[in-house]
Amino acid sequence: MSLTSYQIGLRAEEIRQDVIKREQRVAALKTRIAYLETDAFVEVASREKLSLVRPGDHAVIMLPERDEVAWVPDAPPVRPRGPFGQAFGQLDAWFRLFFGAPDEGILGRRP
CATH class of the missing domain: 1.20.5 (Single alpha-helices involved in coiled-coils or other helix-helix interfaces)
Known part of the structure; x- marks a missing residue:
């Protein structure tokens, strides 16, 4: 073979x-x-x-045991007004990033 x-x-x-x-x-x-x-x-x-x-049959619809509550998202946080106001768009955010908030120094909060 x-x-x-x-x-x-x-x-x-x-x-x-x-x-x-x-x-x-x-x-x-x-x-x-x-x-x-x-x-x-x-x-x-x-x-x-x-x-x-x-x-001759009757339809039965089973409901959940507890009511479902509609969820509503929280309101967006209010943008704090910086020294430049809203007229300059994101300039306040950049200013806070590099120089801190008006009550902060460059390295953080003042004592």
Whole structure:
């Protein structure tokens, strides 16, 4: 028996195993299709997914145990007015960055 025929035999066995797996998958899918076509599945799906009810049934909507409170964000902080006022835009922020606030020195608060 040559190496080539041995490799062919291995490949044939791999293909047989693959065919068996695929046949099992096909059988499982056929079983699933058969279930999906039943009236029981259609009723469950229509009740759960589509929120449908049968004639004579009453729909019940479950509310959460506690009321949900709408969340409102806090107001943005008020920008402190520096020595230049709002007319100069971000100049106050740059001034505070390099020189400190009006009541601070360059190295921090004054004693």
